[in-house]
Amino acid sequence: xxxxxGNEYYKLRSKDxxxxxxxTPEELINACNEYFEWCLNTPLYEAxxxxxxxxxxxxxxxxxxxxKTEKVKSKTTIPYDIANVPKMRPFTLQGxxxxxxxxxxxxxLYEEREDFIGVTTRVRQIIExxxxxxxxxxxxxxxxxxxKLGLADKQEVKADVTNTSIEIDEEKLKQIEQILYPD
Numbered sequence: 135x136x137x138x139x140g141n142e143y144y145k146l147r148s149k150d151x152x153x154x155x156x157x158t159p160e161e162l163i164n165a166c167n168e169y170f171e172w173c174l175n176t177p178l179y180e181a182x183x184x185x186x187x188x189x190x191x192x193x194x195x196x197x198x199x200x201x202k203t204e205k206v207k208s209k210t211t212i213p214y215d216i217a218n219v220p221k222m223r224p225f226t227l228q229g230x231x232x233x234x235x236x237x238x239x240x241x242x243l244y245e246e247r248e249d250f251i252g253v254t255t256r257v258r259q260i261i262e263x264x265x266x267x268x269x270x271x272x273x274x275x276x277x278x279x280x281x282k283l284g285l286a287d288k289q290e291v292k293a294d295v296t297n298t299s300i301e302i303d304e305e306k307l308k309q310i311e312q313i314l315y316p317d
Contacts, residue, residue, distance in 0.1 A: 155236055155240075159252065162234075162244065162254075163253045163257070165234040166260075168233070168234075169229070169230045170225060170260065173223045177221055177223050178223050179218040179220055180218070181217070182218075182219045183215075184215045184216070185213070185214050187212070188211070188212045190212060191207060191208070193205040193207055222274060224264065224265050225265065226261065226265075227241065227258070227261055230257070230261070241254065
């Protein structure tokens with residue numbers, strides 16, 4: 135059932151938009167610090183193969199010729215193991231915004247407010263510094279972080295082509311024509 139024509143329900147609304155999540159810069163920096171601590175305390179994990187032979191011994195129950203159950207010792211050589219290795223979780227603006235439940239555009243609106251400029255500038259510095267140091271130390275993929283921070287290595291290549299003619303003798307030209315136009 136739809137609203138009746140000519141209604142003025144929109145006038146019943148007491149305000150436009152939702153309340154601001156962070157009323158003060160201190161509330162925002164506290165939430166950002168929670169995100170930074172969460173990143174440091176919950177690393178990402180990468181499964182890596184660890185080489186090295188390991189021998190496992192086990193007893194396998196079997197039935198002998200007389201129908202009696204016996205335990206036979208068995209050795210199995212395992213050539214590798216898989217280990218979950220902790221990896222650095224990078225600070226990102228998108229991750230921060232997800233954590234504190236605002237959009238990236240919402241963060242940009244806080245950046246435009248005079249009372250929040252100091253906090254938002256500091257937060258961006260912390261994120262970029264963490265990414266740069268992690269990439270420099272080899273804990274994060276340097277190529278991805280360089281692109282993200284706008285540090286891509288740009289090279290300019292110039293070439294001068296002067297001779298664009300190709301010489302083909304008549305016999306080879308006839309062979310090519312026969313291949314292309316077999317009629």
